[in-house]
Amino acid sequence: MAEKLKIAVAGLGRMGAIHALHAHELARETQTCELVAVAEPDVERARRLLTLIGHEIPVFPSVDALAESRICSAAVVVTPTDDHREHAAALVRAGYRVMLEKPLTGTLEADRAFAVELDREHPESLMLAFQRRFDEPLHYAKKLMESGAIGRVFKIFSALEDSNPAPNGYKSGGILPDMAVHNVDEILWLTGRMPDKALAIGSRIYSHALTTSLEDFDDALLCLWFGEDLLAQVQVSRNHVSGYRVETIIFGEQGQIHVGRFDQRLAEITVEAYGPRGRSEPLAFQTFLMRAYNRPLPEFIDRFGAAYKAELAAFIECCRRNAPFPVTHRDGLRAQQVISAGMQSMFGAANATDLK
Numbered sequence: 001m002a003e004k005l006k007i008a009v010a011g012l013g014r015m016g017a018i019h020a021l022h023a024h025e026l027a028r029e030t031q032t033c034e035l036v037a038v039a040e041p042d043v044e045r046a047r048r049l050l051t052l053i054g055h056e057i058p059v060f061p062s063v064d065a066l067a068e069s070r071i072c073s074a075a076v077v078v079t080p081t082d083d084h085r086e087h088a089a090a091l092v093r094a095g096y097r098v099m100l101e102k103p104l105t106g107t108l109e110a111d112r113a114f115a116v117e118l119d120r121e122h123p124e125s126l127m128l129a130f131q132r133r134f135d136e137p138l139h140y141a142k143k144l145m146e147s148g149a150i151g152r153v154f155k156i157f158s159a160l161e162d163s164n165p166a167p168n169g170y171k172s173g174g175i176l177p178d179m180a181v182h183n184v185d186e187i188l189w190l191t192g193r194m195p196d197k198a199l200a201i202g203s204r205i206y207s208h209a210l211t212t213s214l215e216d217f218d219d220a221l222l223c224l225w226f227g228e229d230l231l232a233q234v235q236v237s238r239n240h241v242s243g244y245r246v247e248t249i250i251f252g253e254q255g256q257i258h259v260g261r262f263d264q265r266l267a268e269i270t271v272e273a274y275g276p277r278g279r280s281e282p283l284a285f286q287t288f289l290m291r292a293y294n295r296p297l298p299e300f301i302d303r304f305g306a307a308y309k310a311e312l313a314a315f316i317e318c319c320r321r322n323a324p325f326p327v328t329h330r331d332g333l334r335a336q337q338v339i340s341a342g343m344q345s346m347f348g349a350a351n352a353t354d355l356k
């Protein structure tokens with residue numbers, strides 16, 4: 001039997017609080033781990049959360065203090081994106097295996113430099129937290145697709161739309177690296193391919209009037225071209241006022257698979273597949289119940305709670321078995337390469353066609 005993994009969570013904001021809760025739950029439910037510490041400069045915030053989950057453990061005021069402590073061998077880094085590289089690197093250098101929230105660093109230049117550093121010195125130390133890869137409805141859709149149910153896939157549409165702008169103080173490097181990175185990784189994971197070209201456009205509607213979290217755009221479209229046989233389109237927004245929208249449609253020559261048709265209910269996610277026109281029955285129709293936390297939480301947790309927990313369980317198992325991670329910095333870099341190509345097309349204008 002592999003030993004219990006001693007684990008810490010660094011950064012206890014919106015997302016870190018959930019990772020800490022899940023680590024504590026997994027410790028009780030599976031005895032595979034133990035949440036032994038957290039790192040958070042807002043010590044009061046950390047103490048409030050630990051009291052809420054009923055688990056009193058040391059609070060380190062910084063990631064460096066956590067790294068020096070050697071109190072455990074693994075950590076989840078959930079600090080602001082601008083600090084990802086510094087915090088993850090400090091822990092990795094101190095010998096920790098790290099699960100780092102997305103995006104890797106938020107910029108292509110820093111991603112490349114960090115990936116080179118990791119590949120050279122710590123190639124197996126970092127798991128990147130792309131929770132969609134652990135989401136049951138998306139897994140089911142991927143299996144359907146790979147079974148050939150809808151024939152050869154030629155197009156994917158993937159939407160991620162918040163009902164509100166990011167909260168005051170949230171630091172975003174732009175709507176594409178912050179949000180679309182999820183969709184891009186999903187598309188690369190589903191297809192196993194990198195696009196040849198990316199093209200993006202964005203608009204600024206009203207988020208800037210509502211929050212101090214300044215972003216380049218609050219609505220954006222990103223088109224990916226994989227050659228003659230495959231296209232993908234990503235739609236991200238902070239303005240989907242009807243509610244959190246996470247939809248994926250996979251189009252094949254023999255039908256389509258739709259994950260999460262928007263209907264304002266995040267508690268039930270349906271995957272439905274339809275064959276060619278004229279068939280009366282769906283090829284597949286399955287509803288997945290999402291976890292109820294029974295307290296107000298950010299909307300992404302209502303949709304992806306179980307996926308975040310499954311992702312953490314996978315991280316813990318890999319650490320315990322000393323196995324490679326299923327998602328790494330290389331996946332983060334690939335997604336950012338696509339995002340950056342899209343942003344370049346938006347800002348660079350060199351090969352854009354001006355219709356005015």
Ligand SMILES: NC(=O)c1ccc[n+]([C@@H]2O[C@H](COP(=O)([O-])OP(=O)(O)OC[C@H]3O[C@@H](n4cnc5c(N)ncnc54)[C@H](O)[C@@H]3O)[C@@H](O)[C@H]2O)c1
Binds near residue numbers: 013015016169171
């Ligand atoms: N996978 C997802 O769906 C998802 C959803 C939300 C956020 N995220 C990612 O998680 C990260 C955090 O986002 P958030 O919304 O939780 O932000 P947040 O601002 O709510 O939380 C960040 C926390 O980090 C703390 N912090 C800052 N410096 C620190 C340091 N040196 N050591 C320890 N803690 C420090 C802050 O005090 C704060 O509590 C971002 O990179 C974001 O992209 C991912």
